[in-house]
Amino acid sequence: MSKYIFVTGGVCSSLGKGVAAASIGSLLESSGLKVAMMKCDPYINVDAGNMNPYQHGEVYVTADGAETDLNLGNYARFVNIELSALNSLTTGKIYEEVIKNERSGRYNGRAVQVIPHITDEIKRRILTLGAKSGADAVIIEIGGTVGDIESIPFLEASRQLIREQGRGNALAIHLTLVPIITGGELKTKPTQHSVKKMQELGIQPDILLCRTEVTLEDDMRKKIASFCNVEKESVFTSIDVEKTIYELPIAFRLQGLDTVILSKLGWKGRRADVSAWSNFIHKLNHPKGRVCIGLLGRKTPFDDCYKSVRESLFHAAVTAHGLELVIRKIDAESIESASDIEPFFKGIDGIIVPDNYGQRGFLGLLQAVRYARENAVPFLGIGLGMQLMAIETARSLLGREDADSTEFMQNSSYPVISLPEEQAGLTAAGLMRLGNGAIRLAPDSKLARIYGSTLITERQRGKYTFDRSYTADMESTGLIISSYSAADGQAEAFEWKNHPWGIGVQFHPEFISRPANPHPVFAAFIGASFKAAKSAQ
Numbered sequence: 346m347s348k349y350i351f352v353t354g355g356v357c358s359s360l361g362k363g364v365a366a367a368s369i370g371s372l373l374e375s376s377g378l379k380v381a382m383m384k385c386d387p388y389i390n391v392d393a394g395n396m397n398p399y400q401h402g403e404v405y406v407t408a409d410g411a412e413t414d415l416n417l418g419n420y421a422r423f424v425n426i427e428l429s430a431l432n433s434l435t436t437g438k439i440y441e442e443v444i445k446n447e448r449s450g451r452y453n454g455r456a457v458q459v460i461p462h463i464t465d466e467i468k469r470r471i472l473t474l475g476a477k478s479g480a481d482a483v484i485i486e487i488g489g490t491v492g493d494i495e496s497i498p499f500l501e502a503s504r505q506l507i508r509e510q511g512r513g514n515a516l517a518i519h520l521t522l523v524p525i526i527t528g529g530e531l532k533t534k535p536t537q538h539s540v541k542k543m544q545e546l547g548i549q550p551d552i553l554l555c556r557t558e559v560t561l562e563d564d565m566r567k568k569i570a571s572f573c574n575v576e577k578e579s580v581f582t583s584i585d586v587e588k589t590i591y592e593l594p595i596a597f598r599l600q601g602l603d604t605v606i607l608s609k610l611g612w613k614g615r616r617a618d619v620s621a622w623s624n625f626i627h628k629l630n631h632p633k634g635r636v637c638i639g640l641l642g643r644k645t646p647f648d649d650c651y652k653s654v655r656e657s658l659f660h661a662a663v664t665a666h667g668l669e670l671v672i673r674k675i676d677a678e679s680i681e682s683a684s685d686i687e688p689f690f691k692g693i694d695g696i697i698v699p700d701n702y703g704q705r706g707f708l709g710l711l712q713a714v715r716y717a718r719e720n721a722v723p724f725l726g727i728g729l730g731m732q733l734m735a736i737e738t739a740r741s742l743l744g745r746e747d748a749d750s751t752e753f754m755q756n757s758s759y760p761v762i763s764l765p766e767e768q769a770g771l772t773a774a775g776l777m778r779l780g781n782g783a784i785r786l787a788p789d790s791k792l793a794r795i796y797g798s799t800l801i802t803e804r805q806r807g808k809y810t811f812d813r814s815y816t817a818d819m820e821s822t823g824l825i826i827s828s829y830s831a832a833d834g835q836a837e838a839f840e841w842k843n844h845p846w847g848i849g850v851q852f853h854p855e856f857i858s859r860p861a862n863p864h865p866v867f868a869a870f871i872g873a874s875f876k877a878a879k880s881a882q
Contacts, residue, residue: 347381347475348610349515350484351503353548355491355539356522360556361590363416365520365583366486367423368593372603372617373482374424375594381480382420383432383471384413386488387495391437394777398702402649406806406856407432410780416486418653422859423594431474436495439466459498467502482610491519491542504547512551513611519543519550520583523557523569531557533569540573550575551609552602554583579605589659591860592626595619625663625860632669636662636875639675639693641713641730643706648674654699654727657858657867664860665868668875677706677713686712693722694881695874700728700807700853704753711737723846723873725866726839728807731849734839735761735811735819742822752809761815765835768812778805783831784838784852790827791840791848795869800831803852810851811836846873 350369354362366382374380390396393404394412402415411430421428443466447457475483487503489496507515521536536555543550553575555561561569561582570577581600586592594617597603603617638658642651655672662670673693680686690696696717698710710729714737717724726734732750739748739761747754750762760767766776782805786793793799813836816826823842828850830837841847850866858864 346514347478347480347483348513349471349475349506349510350482350518350606350610351507351516351548352484352486352518352520353491353500353503353543353550354487354489354520355542356535358490360520360522361583361593362486362488362520363419364423364590364593365518365554366484367416367419368597369518369602369606370420370424370482370484371594371622372597372619373484373606375618375621376603376607376612376615378481378612378615379479380424380426381432381474381478381483382417382424382426382428383434383474383483383485384416384420384488385467385485385499386414386433386435387493387499388435388488389437389440389495390435391441392433392435398650399643403652404806405653406779406804406853408781408804410805412779412806414488415649415652418656418856419590421856422656425859431470431477434467434470436498439463439470439498442466460501463498464502464505467499468506471502471506491539491546497546500543500546500548507548513609516552516606516609517543517548517550518552518554518606520554520556523555523561523565525558531559531561531565533565533572536569537572544574552579552581552605554581554602556583556585558585560584588629589626591622594622595626621861628663628667631667632663633667634875634878635669635671636666636871636878637671637673637692637694638871638874639673639690639696639713641675641677641696641698641710642701643677643703651699653853653855653858654697657855657864658697658871660858660860660863661867661871665863666871666875668871670871675713677701677709680709680712681706686716690716690720690722694878695723695725695870697725697870698727698730698733699855700730707753711740715741718841718844718847721845721877723870723877724841724844724848725870726849727853727855728851731839731851732762732809732811734824734841734847734849735815738819738822738824739815743818750809759815761812761819762809763812764808765810765833768810768814777808780805782852784828785831786828786838787825790825790838791846791869792827792838792850792866795865803837803850803854804856805851806853807851811839845877846870 352366405418407428409429413433521539566580598619662668739745745759748759749757786799827840828838839849854864854866
C-alpha cells in the first residue's frame with residue numbers, strides 16, 4: 346500500500362515548495378523506494394495549456410501529452426519517473442469531472458457540494474495515482490499558500506486522507522518562511538501564524554521546512570517547535586542555496602530530513618544516497634572552462650518561462666562538458682529598435698532561440714537568426730526558433746520579404762510556416778501536437794550523428810509546421826530538412842549546410858533533459874559553442 350506525503354506552503358508564494366517536494370522525492374528514491382509525484386493546482390483552468398508563460402511560467406508537457414505546471418519539470422529532473430496526466434491535478438479538472446457526473450445522474454439526485462463531492466474526487470485522484478503507479482511513497486504538492494480560498498478543498502481532502510490513512514501512512518510537511526529583518530534578527534512569527542492556520546483547517550504538520558537565508562540554530566528550532574507543536578528534530582532549514590537548486594537534496598540529507606521522514610513512515614534503517622548530486626556539484630565547482638550562451642526572448646524578469654531550456658543548457662554544460670555556464674538573456678524587442686546589433690552578441694559563444702509566444706519581438710528574433718547564420722555562431726532554435734530559420738532564409742536569401750508564418754500574417758504570399766490543415770487546403774483547425782512522437786533522421790545529418798540513430802522519440806508541443814512545398818527553395822540556399830515525423834511526414838528539424846553548427850528542431854528536447862543525463866542536442870550545442878569560444882581566443 347502506498348504511503349502519502351502532503352507538502353504545503355505558508356506565509357507567501359515562491360518559497361520553493363515544488364523544489365522542496367522534488368528534493369524529498371529524490372531522497373526517498375535514493376533510499377531504495379519507488380516514488381510518485383503529484384501537483385495539485387488550485388486554479389480553475391483545466392490545465393496549463395492556455396496560461397500565459399510570461400506570468401505563470403512555462404508549460405511542461407508530459408510523455409502522454411498533458412500540458413502541466415512547470416513544477417512537474419522539477420519532479421522529472423529530480424526523480425527518475427515518467428510523468429503523465431495522472432501527476433497533474435487542477436480545480437478545473439475536478440469540477441469538470443464532478444459536473445459531468447452530476448449531468449449523467451451519478452449522484453442520484455443529491456445536492457452536489459464541495460464536501461463531500463469535490464473532496465471525494467480529489468481523494469480519488471490521489472489514491473488512483475498511488476494504486477496505478479505502485480509507488481511506495483506518493484508526494485502531493487498542494488499549490489498556493491495556506492489561507493488562499495481556492496486551495497481549501499485540496500487542504501480539506503488532504504486532512505481527510507491523513508486521518509483515513511493513519512499517521513504511519515500519511516505525513517504533512519509544511520514549508521514556511523523565517524525572514525530576517527533589519528539588524529539581522531530572525532523572526533518566527535510568520536511561521537507560527539502559518540502553522541496555526543493549518544491547525545485551524547485540521548492539519549497538524551509533522552515536519553516544518555523553514556525557508557531562510559541562514560541555517561537555524563538549535564535554540565531557534567526549539568522555539569519554532571514549541572510554538573508549532575512539533576518535535577525540534579522535525580524542524581529543518583530550507584536554506585537559500587549558493588549556486589543551484591540541485592544542492593537542496595544534499596542540504597536536506599545533511600540535516601537528516603530523510604531519516605525523520607523514513608522513520609515516521611515506518612521505513613527505519615534506510616538512508617538516502619546523495620552521491621550522484623554530490624558528483625554533479627563537484628563538477629559544477631571545478632569547471633574546466635567557461636561558455637556563454639545568448640538566450641533570445643521577450644523582456645521579462647520572470648525566468649521561469651524558459652525554465653526547462655535553462656536547466657537543459659546547465660545539464661549539458663556541467664555533466665557533459667564540465668563547463669561553467671553563463672546565460673546572457675537578450676531582449677528581442679531591444680534588438681528591433683537598435684541601429685547596430687553587434688554589441689548584443691559581443692562575447693557570446695552560442696545563440697539559442699527557444700519557443701516564444703506572440704508577435705512581440707519577432708523581428709528581433711529574426712535578426713538574431715540571421716546574425717548566427719552570417720557570423721558562423723553556433724545556433725539552436727526550438728519551436729518558433731526553428732521556424733524562424735525558414736522565414737529568415739526566405740527573406741534574406743530568396744528575396745521574399747513577405748515570407749512569414751500564418752500565425753502572424755494570414756495573407757502572406759509566401760507562408761513557409763502554417764497549420765497542416767492550411768497546407769492541405771482545409772479549414773484551419775489548429776490542433777496541437779502534444780506528447781511523445783517518433784521521428785526519422787536523415788542518415789547523413791548532424792542530428793543522426795548526435796543521436797547515433799536515425800529513429801528517435803521526442804516530445805512535441807506545437808501547431809504550426811513548415812510547409813514542405815517550399816523544400817526545394819530552402820535547400821537551394823543551404824537550409825536542409827534533416828528529420829521528419831514518422832507519423833505524418835511533417836518537417837521536424839532544419840540544418841544549415843554551410844555552417845559549423847546551426848540546427849533548429851520543431852520538437853522540445855528540453856522536456857527530456859536530466860542533470861545526470863543531458864539531452865544530446867543540448868550537449869552537442871554546448872560542445873560546439875565551447876569549441877567556437879576556444880577558436881576565438
